[in-house]
Amino acid sequence: MKTEFTLSRDAFGKLNLVDAAGELHENVSPVRAFPIQAPLSGISLVNTDGKEVGWIDSLDQLSAANAALVREELQSREFMPEISRIIAVTSFATPCTWTVETNRGATDFVLRGEEDIRRIGTDALLVSDTHGIHFLIRNQFELDKHSKKILDRFL
Structure with missing residues (x-):
């Protein structure tokens, strides 16, 4: 099953999502459901109100461009030295x-x-x-x- 949305950055560097219906969701943030045990699976895309506007079962399901944007955004938000x-x-x-x-x-x-x-x-x-x-x-x-x-x- 392929994920039905596209991601892009606006002029301010914020992540935006356009869903399958063509609706634009501005300034979305990826949030890992299981950041330690399954960091590449179960990623929710939430808007500024905390409402989920997209779901990623696995980063492998995304196009290379969308996966790169999600990884970039996660790396900029998360800091957990090992x-x-x-x-x-x-x-x-x-x-x-x-x-x-x-x-x-x-x-x-x-x-x-x-x-x-x-x-x-x-x-x-x-x-x-x-x-x-x-x-x-x-x-x-x-x-x-x-x-x-x-x-x-x-x-």
């Missing part, structure tokens, strides 16, 4: 500062409490810092031995 290694923590009591290596480089952040580490499924973890930034550990069991040892103290 932790690949835990280098050090200042203390095993919270709050403490974590030094980690991510897909966006090394960084430090403050973990307020153990409750800021949430399980997502069986393998993934979502770690929130004091500024509300979410760090993803896609598979806690694939971390190196040192990282696992540190992480186990907080789980």
Whole structure:
């Protein structure tokens, strides 16, 4: 099943959708239904009122141009560094500062409490810092031995 709409950007860089009936929906935003477990599937296109005006079962269903626009828009809105290694923590009591290596480089952040580490499924973890930034550990069991040892103290 192909998705029945076209996407374009206006002069201000906002994403617009023209549906199958020819109706223009200005300034739409893609919102992932399952951002971690199925990031390329189940994407809702919502208007400024939060009303859904389009649905994407899978980005593979879109034309290359439409898929590129959706990916661009998602990347500009979402910021979730993925932790690949835990280098050090200042203390095993919270709050403490974590030094980690991510897909966006090394960084430090403050973990307020153990409750800021949430399980997502069986393998993934979502770690929130004091500024509300979410760090993803896609598979806690694939971390190196040192990282696992540190992480186990907080789980």
